[in-house]
Amino acid sequence: MQSCHPLAGVARWVNERGLALDIRLLGAADPEPRTAEWVRLDRLPERVPALLADLTVRTCAGHRTSAAAILASDAARQVAGFAAVAAYLVGRVPDLAAVRLWVRVAESGRPAALALRQGDVAMLAGDPMARRPGAVPLPDDDALDGWLAAAAVRTLEPVFQAIRAESRFGLRPQWSMLADALFRALPAAADEVGADQSAAWQRAEQGAASARSRSASRAARPAAPNASSWSAAGAASGIATRSRARAARSSPTSSASAGCSPGTHRRGAGKPLRDRTAVEELPRSAPVSPVSGTPRGGRCARGLLARPVAGGRADAGGVARPRSPVVG
Structure with missing residues (x-):
């Protein structure tokens, strides 16, 4: 890990905690990961059919829609999770361009780690590093969250489109995975540092709203031809209904809360x-x-x-x- 990287400290801190994130930082001149399990984000869409096939067999007991949901969730968590934690803790966001990101695909078919090549870093204008080459000074946290959301949406859109084309899992619930990545990462980071989790939740809400405003037009695009009978809204409703049913069956208070x-x-x-x-x-x-x-x-x-x-x-x-x- 590059010790002079503006995000070296927070990356090391994240890797030492149980935040379900594994981050590798690459310098601008470092070679890209060469082993077969590492996939650059701009090449991930072409790997989606194979990844879905592996997930369906190895993890999801033959349920392809569940495999699509897991893949979308993992992709969103890898792209946005670390960036959101860095924005929240130190006020810095890495360049999330697809050509600068790699994910390591585990044997199960799930993206399990992220490598980032050093590029531009957005940061608050008062940051001591704001005058360094490659720094993008921004006035406040809202601007920082907007920069993060716009970059994450651009990077994830081709991946989500590929998942939609290969499954019945719609674009709308896939974009909700980006919001979920923020709501998982920020309260967990706040808990680790003893900060106010309510404030972290509100920060996640702001980031989700920023992502929603940028992804609305993408989520509204026509569904893929091979999945016209399965609307995105129907997918979200069906998954939520099944989740509530499973929770009710397994909850010790289900009879009291009926x-x-x-x-x-x-x-x-x-x-x-x-x-x-x-x-x-x-x-x-x-x-x-x-x-x-x-x-x-x-x-x-x-x-x-x-x-x-x-x-x-x-x-x-x-x-x-x-x-x-x-x-x-």
Whole structure:
């Protein structure tokens, strides 16, 4: 990893945490990964049929639509996950052009790691590195999130179009995977540094809205000819219905919550299930975060927001999870 890279510190920090991200940084003159498992993002669309076939057999028990959903989710997480964490923690976003990104495809067929070649880096105007060559100074976090969203949408569009052409999984739920990547990454990063998870969630909402505004026209394009009978809205509705049904069957509170709105139960008089989650008390002497300088003390819900969320849906453990807005 290039120690002089503007994102070297945050990449090292991310790799040391359990954020489901594996980041490799390449210098501008470094050779690209040569082994067969590494695929450059601009070449990923042509690999989609083979990847879907592998995922369908090895991971999804013959369900091709599920394989398409997993591939779209993994692609969005690899492209946007690290960039969103970097924007949130240090106010810097890497160049997400497809020719500068590689994903490592695991034996299961799932993209499992990301390599980035050094290019332009967007950063806040007051950043000490803002005067360096290749720096793109931006006035505030909104502009930074917009830069990230626009770059992620440009890079992911050909991948999502290829997945749509090879499966019944529509563009609208695929674009929602980009929003999901933000909603997974930012609260998890906030939890690691002991920051306010509510603020991280709001930052993810802003990023998702920015991505939605840029992907709306793409999601509205006509469906692929081989999947005209499966609308994007129908795919999203069907997947959500099946997810709620599975959660209800496996939840220990399903009998008590029958007929209630998602995320509530009768005995609690509409009280969100999130309130039943154990909240961990972090030690007062917790070390200071190496990224933000924030002491890792205080109360925070491990892996969950510390505030109730209206309209959440219950997961398999009976814990209400907030809905990620569907992009597009």
